[in-house]
Amino acid sequence: MTSLAVMGVGRVGGETAYLAAVLGLVDEIIMHDVYEPLLRAQVLDLCHTGLDVAVSTDTEAMRDADIFVFAAGTPRNPGIRTRADLLEANLPVARSCGRHLKGFEGVVITITNPMDANNYALSKLMEVDRRRCIGFGGQLDSARFGCILGSENLRGPAVVLGEHGEHQVPIFSRTGQVVAPELRESILTRLRGASMEVIAGKGGTVFGPACHIARLIEAIVRDRREVLPCSCIVDGEYGLSGCSIGVPARIGREGVLAIEEWDLDPWEAERMHAAGAYIRDLARRFDD
Ligand SMILES: NC(=O)C1=CN([C@@H]2O[C@H](COP(=O)(O)OP(=O)(O)OC[C@H]3O[C@@H](n4cnc5c(N)ncnc54)[C@H](O)[C@@H]3O)[C@@H](O)[C@H]2O)C=CC1
Numbered sequence: 515m516t517s518l519a520v521m522g523v524g525r526v527g528g529e530t531a532y533l534a535a536v537l538g539l540v541d542e543i544i545m546h547d548v549y550e551p552l553l554r555a556q557v558l559d560l561c562h563t564g565l566d567v568a569v570s571t572d573t574e575a576m577r578d579a580d581i582f583v584f585a586a587g588t589p590r591n592p593g594i595r596t597r598a599d600l601l602e603a604n605l606p607v608a609r610s611c612g613r614h615l616k617g618f619e620g621v622v623i624t625i626t627n628p629m630d631a632n633n634y635a636l637s638k639l640m641e642v643d644r645r646r647c648i649g650f651g652g653q654l655d656s657a658r659f660g661c662i663l664g665s666e667n668l669r670g671p672a673v674v675l676g677e678h679g680e681h682q683v684p685i686f687s688r689t690g691q692v693v694a695p696e697l698r699e700s701i702l703t704r705l706r707g708a709s710m711e712v713i714a715g716k717g718g719t720v721f722g723p724a725c726h727i728a729r730l731i732e733a734i735v736r737d738r739r740e741v742l743p744c745s746c747i748v749d750g751e752y753g754l755s756g757c758s759i760g761v762p763a764r765i766g767r768e769g770v771l772a773i774e775e776w777d778l779d780p781w782e783a784e785r786m787h788a789a790g791a792y793i794r795d796l797a798r799r800f801d802d
């Protein structure tokens with residue numbers, strides 16, 4: 515019996531619940547949203563699939579779930595330049611949800627932006643071990659990187675580490691090809707703008723995030739032990755600590771089983787450290 519709790523069942527949370535049900539990843543889904551009419555609609559719509567999954571809205575039962583997906587809060591629109599600009603709006607949401615689930619014993623997946631800062635905040639507020647707090651975004655950024663590499667006639671593997679935001683770090687050294695600094699910068703600029711094109715066109719990113727979140731849930735419930743780029747709370751890895759940041763993480767039933775330390779080239783290492791300093795500074799606002 516595997517149970518999934520989803521806080522915030524809007525575009526991404528709702529689609530994630532639907533995919534988890536369709537793919538048969540979980541037996542029970544507990545949903546919550548502050549907007550009651552939407553919550554009721556999502557519950558009914560999921561029930562009408564006729565899939566063999568128990569659906570409830572019991573927020574008390576959320577604390578016993580195996581996986582908790584945090585997707586509640588405000589998304590970007592074309593007027594909001596960076597994900598970090600959502601901190602003021604979404605940190606209070608993370609705070610109230612975190613307090614409600616203090617002592618949670620399952621695996622937390624943080625979606626809400628700014629995702630890295632929220633993942634760090636949730637682990638502190640919920641008093642959840644760092645290995646059971648996974649921030650989602652790196653898989654999506656990596657898929658976007660793969661699309662852009664292809665458009666430049668370059669091959670993968672495409673992996674993005676660092677912040678899920680302006681300070682993302684595409685790992686060119688793992689593609690096995692020499693990519694000149696000018697081309698790296700122009701690819702990075704395209705990566706930074708990749709989601710906004712979708713947001714401007716259809717109101718928000720949905721298929722991309724939900725598909726990769728489902729893969730992450732699958733890695734956990736099926737104990738896949740595969741390495742995925744995820745935001746993890748670091749304790750010295752890559753010379754960083756006191757923040758959650760995108761790193762290659764081996765994911766299984768218990769959450770983050772290990773963080774791999776890859777050799778980065780100087781261009782990547784410099785940006786990884788800048789990303790760490792930037793996220794740490796954002797996270798500090800949480801301590802104020
Ligand atoms: N990490 C990633 O890769 C991605 C992150 N996001 C982020 O995920 C978040 C959600 O995005 P969408 O689903 O597009 O937004 P949405 O607006 O469709 O859904 C958010 C839901 O959260 C609910 N909500 C707000 N405050 C709440 C609270 N205190 N308790 C419970 N529910 C609450 C709202 O009623 C709404 O239904 C945003 O912050 C967005 O930036 C979105 C896509 C990808």
Ligand SMILES: O=C([O-])CC(=O)C(=O)O
Pocket residue numbers: 589590597627651654709710719723
């Ligand atoms: O860009 C945004 O605001 C939503 C997001 O995190 C993504 O799709 O990567």
